[in-house]
Amino acid sequence: MYSSSPTPYDPNSVTLTDSKAKAIPIFSGLWVAIVLAGTALLVAGSFFWSMAFLLVGGGSAFWLIPNALAFFKWHPAELVIPANAFTLGATQTVTYRRRPRKISDIAETQVQLTLECVETARYRVGTDTRTETATVFQQAFHSSGRGTPNGFEAPIPVHVPSNVGGPTLQLSNNRVEWRMKVQPDPAGKLPTQNATFPLVVGPVLAKPEIQDAPPPNRDSPQDGDRY
């Protein structure tokens, strides 16, 4: 049995919270309002509008109810990551954490983390602004976790490649962004909704990469250089 004790403080790590979970109470309130409005219109005799409201309410229930149930039973998903930015070519361990709101048993569960690097380019065509994205890297990492005094915890080693993607870049028209999507295995007792967390990759190359890399061959540009 595990309680929902507060997150332990660790100066060497940062805890990210799934921002999507904050929207659940808002959507729940909207859903209740839509269903109440549909019911009120039905009582008032406006059959067409009541059906429209109730259809919207019924359709959104498929998405909302599992999320709302998870919200009321569990705290939002968290990811504990090292406090420093991630390093190109290095493997670092992150911890997926889900704390129950009430004391409960948590069985061992498989977790999948998908690491993505996305380039986003924004450009103007006439008076329109268009955005183009390209996922330049995507890889899944698997691990298993179990109940701890802090709730369900799954440590997941994540490797940031040095041969694709680049350090995080945030310019107004050009961005390179990394994110981690975590999803528990449906066979476990945990909610299976995706949780997405941003990742900052710094302009640092892991030292072991240097040993595998080709030796330096020059220090000045030559004909045919691509820059």
Place this chain on the structure above:
Amino acid sequence: MSGQLDLQLESYAAEVGGQFVGQLTYSANPDKADTVRGLRVVLRYFTEGRGDTNSNDVWVIPVDVDSFGNATERFHIPVPPDGPISYDGRLIRLRWEVRATVDLARRRDYHSTVPVMILPVNGWGVYEYPHPLR
């Protein structure tokens, strides 16, 4: 041309947090009475590729010109510790250059530009081309 602008660097690559060392020489043309309003060396980056260009002059060094309109300046330009690094992605390329600019009164400015490469920490001697590693 109104004068001779010569920009030399000791190295054409540097890690973030490092520096570029170089020398700028400007010799005015004695046959023309152009007034040099300013002379500067700039470390700048710019993007290429699908998106609209982002560019930034991250370091500017003004250079003094003597009474004959000539200048010789040895300079050290620090590279920002947080980058960005030179990058060659799918939609985005990010380039760096050191540019010397002569600002002439009543005439078009002219430049001397040297492309450089900014590497991640521990990247010295590893990269032949901008990140990512090949």
